[in-house]
Amino acid sequence: MSADFRADLLTSGLLVDSGVAGLYARSGTFEKVVRGLEDLVSSAGADQRAPVLHFPPVIPKVVLEQSGYPRSFPDLLGAVSVFEGDEELHRELLELLDQGQEWAGLLSSSQVTLSSAACHSLYGSLSGRLPAGGRRFEVFGHCFRNEPSLDPARMQAFRMHEFVYVGEPDGAVAHRDMWLERSADLLSSLGLPVETVVANDPFFGRAGRMLASNQRSEALKFEVVCPIQAGEPPTAVASSNYHVDHFGAAFAIESADGEVAHSACVGFGSERVTLALLATHGLEPARWSARVRDLLWP
Numbered sequence: 001m002s003a004d005f006r007a008d009l010l011t012s013g014l015l016v017d018s019g020v021a022g023l024y025a026r027s028g029t030f031e032k033v034v035r036g037l038e039d040l041v042s043s044a045g046a047d048q049r050a051p052v053l054h055f056p057p058v059i060p061k062v063v064l065e066q067s068g069y070p071r072s073f074p075d076l077l078g079a080v081s082v083f084e085g086d087e088e089l090h091r092e093l094l095e096l097l098d099q100g101q102e103w104a105g106l107l108s109s110s111q112v113t114l115s116s117a118a119c120h121s122l123y124g125s126l127s128g129r130l131p132a133g134g135r136r137f138e139v140f141g142h143c144f145r146n147e148p149s150l151d152p153a154r155m156q157a158f159r160m161h162e163f164v165y166v167g168e169p170d171g172a173v174a175h176r177d178m179w180l181e182r183s184a185d186l187l188s189s190l191g192l193p194v195e196t197v198v199a200n201d202p203f204f205g206r207a208g209r210m211l212a213s214n215q216r217s218e219a220l221k222f223e224v225v226c227p228i229q230a231g232e233p234p235t236a237v238a239s240s241n242y243h244v245d246h247f248g249a250a251f252a253i254e255s256a257d258g259e260v261a262h263s264a265c266v267g268f269g270s271e272r273v274t275l276a277l278l279a280t281h282g283l284e285p286a287r288w289s290a291r292v293r294d295l296l297w298p
């Protein structure tokens with residue numbers, strides 16, 4: 001593992017810098033690893049018989065509000081602003097552009113925001129009563145987090161691949177526990193030196209610190225972590241979360257017995273797992289061991 005992994009990724013062309021911290025183009029080779037990984041994760045969850053949903057990078061603003069994200073993570077979210085002015089406002093816009101001044105203040109907020117987690121887009125469609133045993137979904141989504149960083153594993157725009165359960169409490173806990181083990185096994189099988197740790201979400205502010213400490217003491221969130229950058233603490237490449245009744249209450253979802261539904265999700269960070277593979281096995285996937293290549297590209 002190199003001392004400057006980011007520089008190696010850029011030199012090799014696996015990532016192309018956009019000029020904004022944490023925003024990159026990915027090469028065809030990088031994407032081939034992402035696709036292999038997506039297929040491997042999908043086949044690991046084939047027994048779930050979960051319908052597949054691919055979500056766009058934007059989410060209705062009302063759904064983001066319902067999810068509670070703006071209350072708990074205001075510092076990480078992003079909203080989409082659009083131009084809704086007349087020709088006079090356009091002239092103002094042109095002037096600001098010509099003067100090289102900030103112009104986005106002339107825009108209005110739209111009905112969409114950037115998606116923060118792939119599973120947030122799912123819950124709105126599940127309002128009402130679920131069948132006995134709950135429902136499972138496999139979801140893919142683009143996510144945004146406002147945390148510009150030079151750490152290549154902390155991108156502003158990235159993808160998540162999740163398996164979500166919504167239904168009874170014991171079903172949600174079982175889903176979380178089963179996927180914690182299964183995700184750690186899957187990543188170990190790829191030769192990644194992973195560990196499983198109790199974790200918390202980065203809730204904002206003083207009230208957030210209490211939420212984070214409750215999440216830890218109740219062991220609701222686990223992460224599978226892996227070293228990516230030499231000299232830095234290991235990075236979460238997957239996480240397995242029990243949301244209790246948070247989304248069930250927010251989106252009026254009931255389990256078959258009429259109680260507020262509980263939910264759980266496992267999420268794989270597609271870019272982060274790919275970076276962990278590149279850091280562990282080298283920057284040329286064609287030269288990775290036959291064992292790893294056969295798993296990714298059978």
Ligand SMILES: [Zn+2]
Nearest residue numbers: 117119162265
């Ligand atoms: Zn999720």
